[in-house]
Amino acid sequence: MPIRRLPPEAVNRIAAGEVIERPAAAVKxxxxxxxxxGARRIVVRIGxxxxGLISIEDDGSGIPRDELPLAVERHATSKLTASSAGDVDLLNIHTMGFRGEALPSIGAVARxxxxxxxxxxADTWAINVEGGALEAVKPAAWATLSESGTRVEVRDLFFATPAxxxxxxxxxxxxxxxxDVVKRLAMARPDVAFSLEHDGRMSLRLAAENDPENEGRRSRLAAILGADFAPNCILLxxxxxxVRLSGFAGLPTFHRGTREHQHLFVNGRPVKDKLIVGAVRAAYQDxxxxxxxxxxxxFLDLPPDEVDVNVHPAKTEVRFRDAALVRGLIVGALSHALAGAGHRASTTTAQSALGAVRAYEAPQPFLRPAAQAWAVAEERLASGDFMMPSGRVEEAPAGFAAAISRVDLEAAIQTATNQDPEDARFFPLGAARAQIHETYIVAQTEDGIVIVDQHAAHERLVYERMKQMLANGGVRRQGLLIPEVVELDPSxxxxxxxxAEELAQLGLVIEPFGPGAILVRETPALLGHVDAAGMLKDLADDIAELGEAHALKERLEEVCSSMACRGSVRAGRRLTGDEMNSLLRQMEATPFSGQCNHGRPTYVELKLADIEKLFGRR
Structure with missing residues (x-):
């Protein structure tokens, strides 16, 4: 078939299919x-x-009359300038976009x-484009109070392309x-006021924040991500x-069921990138x-020539010149901030507890005969076993797992000599007052009470100690009697x-063995018998998807977590007052002690004011 030039109308509609794939893309x-x-107020109306309707009104600098026809021409933009030689620098981009295709693409498929x-x-002007047909510029009325600005109305989107x-x-x-698009852009620019209407109903109204870098950004994020985000996040x-990384990250006990609440902004531009998936996963992995x-x-800020923002027609993806540096910065900053949070836990845990108390209905009174109660107690004491909350009976752990993970609760953390360990004022987690059901420690703080799950808390303490031992001494290896050859895709x-060097530090020693083959010589001793082929395939998938070999490290940490779980203080063990206070002091001094190895909270804090509300005192 002969090669022919497409008519301009077809070219514009093809371009519209790349840039404007749905109404949200046009809004973006x-x-x-x-x-x-330069807008400081943006009003979005949707029908x-x-x-049916997309209307975007702003109070920006506006478009002069003679530039309106240029605004709807393809590859015409105010965001790039050419040198005297006619060259255009596409790497030094300081704007949100510069392709010059959005308005003509929308005009090609809509009114x-x-x-x-x-x-x-003084005058206001308007221009119309219907299905790619351009009309002449005409006078118009400007009914808003702002001195300048632009209103773009898109009606009957895709009427020219019914398919x-x-x-x-x-x-x-x-x-x-x-x-979702408006919210992401609003998160990126706290200094701009946003409002969103749908079919005449206001669904979002955000005032401009005076401090877009610190508390203003926190307030804007809380308005979008939920009021619980502000008290349960840490500053980065x-x-x-x-490269500078700033922003906020939620505490480990403040989590969601999907990754949709993880947002990355590069030079003020919201983007979706697999880089954040791997980096956040690495920082929160245990x-x-x-x-x-x-x-x-x-929020990442870096020189424009260090990032390519033009790799996707919709400008939703970016490419970093030094992706390893950016990823290392994200992982390091998150890990440092989480470690600095110490034993801090989410306030939503306490809110859930209070909600459960309010919803509780007292059952009919039931009194177990005293003789029966004493018989059950004597039977448990005689057996020497420990009763778990699930009802399973497990014997006390023994062997290597118990030896490596034993923490002496009787040795209390050194504190100032002038501080009374029984005085709740001196300690964030207070002073132990009681142990209930031989499972939970009740401590009194200066302005409330703390309820600690003794098994979950001690499990985290033991796990952190084991991680430190592994980091200091390295991962012990076990050599294979017969090295195993694993066939893989050459890439x-x-x-x-x-x-190979990174994997060797984790106890896995490999070397190339011809094209598309890997020879496994040693494996981590902690893992015991290993399916080498399955592990290498998992590692290869991790590297391809996230740029990091997560699978092996997660396997090692999973084993350490299991050992810590078996070797920590069981529910059902009676603790002395000194042991309970020692556990509280160690929690205050241990990073990540607000949650156990499985992500569950280790304690719940109830403020005195909330408790008083339960009893009608407030």
């Missing part, structure tokens, strides 16, 4: 244009999920009207996607070379259960071979 492009125009009042100009309408989701689903602010995910909003084998 238009709001980014408003931000680049029928964005398929587009742009009304604008340029700063310092695309068949692939749109429900109006509710499209509106949720629009809301670290710099490495020319603090959360596998099916739970932390909440985080991370996977090359990736594993390049990380």
């Amino acid at each position: 492009e238009l709001v980014e244009n408003a931000l680049d125009a 029928r999920g964005g398929l 587009l009207e742009i009304t604008s009042k340029a700063r310092g100009v 695309r309408l068949k692939f749109m989701k429900s109006e509710r689903a499209e509106m949720m996607a629009v809301s 602010d670290q710099t490495r070379d020319t 603090l959360l259960a596998r099916d739970r995910h932390p909440v985080a909003a991370l 996977e084998a090359d990736a594993l071979g390049a990380r």
Whole structure:
């Protein structure tokens, strides 16, 4: 078939398919244009999920009359400048976008009207584009109070391409996607006021924050991620070379069921990148259960020439020149901040506890005969076993696991000589007052009480001690009598071979064995018998997806966690007052002690004011 040039209308519609795939994409492009125009107030109005109406109004600098026709031409933009030689620097980008395709792409598939009042100009002008057909510039009215700005109205999106309408989701689903886009952009710019209306109903209203770097950013994030985020997050602010990471990350006990609440912003641009998935997973890897995910909003600032923002037509992905540095910064900053949080736990745990108390209905009184109660107690004492909360009876642990993980609770942490260990004022977790059901420690703090799960708390203490031992002494290896050859894809084998030194530090010694094969000589002793082929395939998948060999490290930590669980203080063991206070003091001095190795909270703190409300005193 002969090669022919496509007509301009077809070219524009093809471009629209790349850039404007759904209403949310159009909203994203238009709001980014408003931000680049210096807007401090942006109003988004949506009708029928964005398929009927998209209206974006801002108070930015506006578009002069003679530039309105250029605004709807392909590859025309105000965000790039050419040198005297005609060269354009595509690496030094300081705006949200610069392709110059959004407005003409929207105009090619919808009915587009742009009304604008340029700063310092008395008149207001408008231009219309319908299905790619451009009309003449005409006078218009500017009814808002701002001195300048632009209003872009998009009606009947995809009316010129009916086939695309068949692939749109429900109006509710499209509106949720629009809301997600607006929220992400609002998180990136706390200094800008945002409002979002859907079919005449206000669904989001955010005032501009005066302090967009610190508390203002925290307030904006809390308004979007939920009011619980502000008291349950930790501040991040670290710099490495020319890259700065700031933002907030949730405590390990403040988590969600999906990764949708993890946000990354690069130079003020919200992006979705697998880099954050691997980095956040590495930082929280032994603090959360596998099916739970932390909440985080991370802001990266780096020189524009260190990141390529033009790798995706919709500008949702970026590529870093030094991805290893960025990933190391994220992991290091998160790990340092989480360690600094110490024993701090989420306030939502206490709120859940108080909610359970309020919802509790007293059962009918039931008194077990005293003789029966004494018989059960004598039987348990005579057996020497420990009763777990689940009802299972387990014998006291013995052997290597118990020996390596034993922590002497009778040796209390050294404290100042002028501090009474029974005085709750001196300690964040207070002073132990009682042990109930031989499982929970009740401590009195200066302004409330703390209830500690003694097994979960001690499990974390033992686990942290074991991790430190592994870090100081390295991972012991066991040599295979007959080295095992594992066949892999050549690219996977090359990736594993390049990380042989890193894997050796974790106890796995490998070496290349011809094209597409890896020879396994030694494996970590802690893991016992190892399926070498399965492990190497898991490691290769980790490296391909996340750029890091997580599987082996997670296996080692899983074994340590299991050993710590077996070797820690059991529920059902009676503790003395000194032992209980010693456990509390060690928790205060141990990082991550607010949650056990499985991500469950180790303690619940109830403030006195909340307790008084339960009894009607407030």
